[in-house]
Amino acid sequence: MRLERVGRRYGPRGPWVLRGAVLDLPAASLVRVVGTNGTGKSTLLRLVAGIDAPSEGRVTGRPPRTAYVPERFPAALPFTATDYLVHLGRVQGLGRATARARAGEWLERFGAAEHARTELAELSKGTGQKVAVAQALLADPDLLVLDEAWTGLDTTARAELDRAVRERVAAGGTAVFVDHDPRRLAGEADAVYEVASGAVRAVPAAVREAPHGPRVRITASGGKPLPEGLPGAPAAEPQDPDDTTRHLVLTVDAAHSDALLAALLGASWHIHRLDSEGVRA
Numbered sequence: 001m002r003l004e005r006v007g008r009r010y011g012p013r014g015p016w017v018l019r020g021a022v023l024d025l026p027a028a029s030l031v032r033v034v035g036t037n038g039t040g041k042s043t044l045l046r047l048v049a050g051i052d053a054p055s056e057g058r059v060t061g062r063p064p065r066t067a068y069v070p071e072r073f074p075a076a077l078p079f080t081a082t083d084y085l086v087h088l089g090r091v092q093g094l095g096r097a098t099a100r101a102r103a104g105e106w107l108e109r110f111g112a113a114e115h116a117r118t119e120l121a122e123l124s125k126g127t128g129q130k131v132a133v134a135q136a137l138l139a140d141p142d143l144l145v146l147d148e149a150w151t152g153l154d155t156t157a158r159a160e161l162d163r164a165v166r167e168r169v170a171a172g173g174t175a176v177f178v179d180h181d182p183r184r185l186a187g188e189a190d191a192v193y194e195v196a197s198g199a200v201r202a203v204p205a206a207v208r209e210a211p212h213g214p215r216v217r218i219t220a221s222g223g224k225p226l227p228e229g230l231p232g233a234p235a236a237e238p239q240d241p242d243d244t245t246r247h248l249v250l251t252v253d254a255a256h257s258d259a260l261l262a263a264l265l266g267a268s269w270h271i272h273r274l275d276s277e278g279v280r281a
């Protein structure tokens with residue numbers, strides 16, 4: 001699959017979100033997309049998956065069986081978890097019995113089997129994300145596109161998704177992903193592309209595993225356990241060794257600090273201090 005000088009803007013006179021993007025996505029490859037928040041990573045993935053059409057340029061060679069996991073799961077749909085998966089399995093060409101069997105298998109793998117008959121609107125955010133990931137894997141896609149798909153998953157489910165991605169690549173598929181955790185499938189990508197200022201560039205292999213840039217240290221308190229799936233996968237240490245929930249010092253790459261602050265505030269945590277002095281990558 002290839003993107004040739006692809007650009008995307010919303011509306012005939014809207015600003016260009018991306019322009020001149022060139023990507024090669026061969027079979028049996030794992031491709032990572034990186035960049036700071038708001039640079040157009042999600043737009044690029046939507047173009048790769050065929051959710052959006054390019055405003056200019058062209059996309060060639062997209063496999064007929066393509067699956068996509070968006071940042072936000074449409075939880076308001078009127079289905080139970082199993083019925084939703086069976087419905088999408090049928091859309092993807094599976095027979096009803098096969099779709100139902102695979103739905104059960106993937107819900108089991110992601111630890112959500114007990115919610116098979118639960119209405120989507122009643123699922124927790126984390127369980128809803130497990131269903132979103134399961135629908136993408138039902139029909140053994142040749143192209144798997146994951147936009148922050150690990151966010152909201154528990155540790156076991158994140159590891160299971162790692163395994164599923166490796167399985168698709170080993171079977172000859174292409175997997176393209178964005179994730180805020182730099183450790184996600186670290187060192188396994190066959191290609192890395194960076195999105196910045198509306199442009200897409202290939203990151204040379206020699207610098208892919210270079211040390212991360214500036215780090216930020218955030219001192220926060222919440223009175224309850226730290227939320228799962230925080231942006232940047234911050235390292236967290238108690239300010240007081242005997243206090244593991246109320247006062248924590250979180251260290252994260254500077255590129256993820258704004259998103260981390262927003263997530264903490266959204267979870268009713270209090271921010272006491274933010275600095276980078278003395279923090280090394």
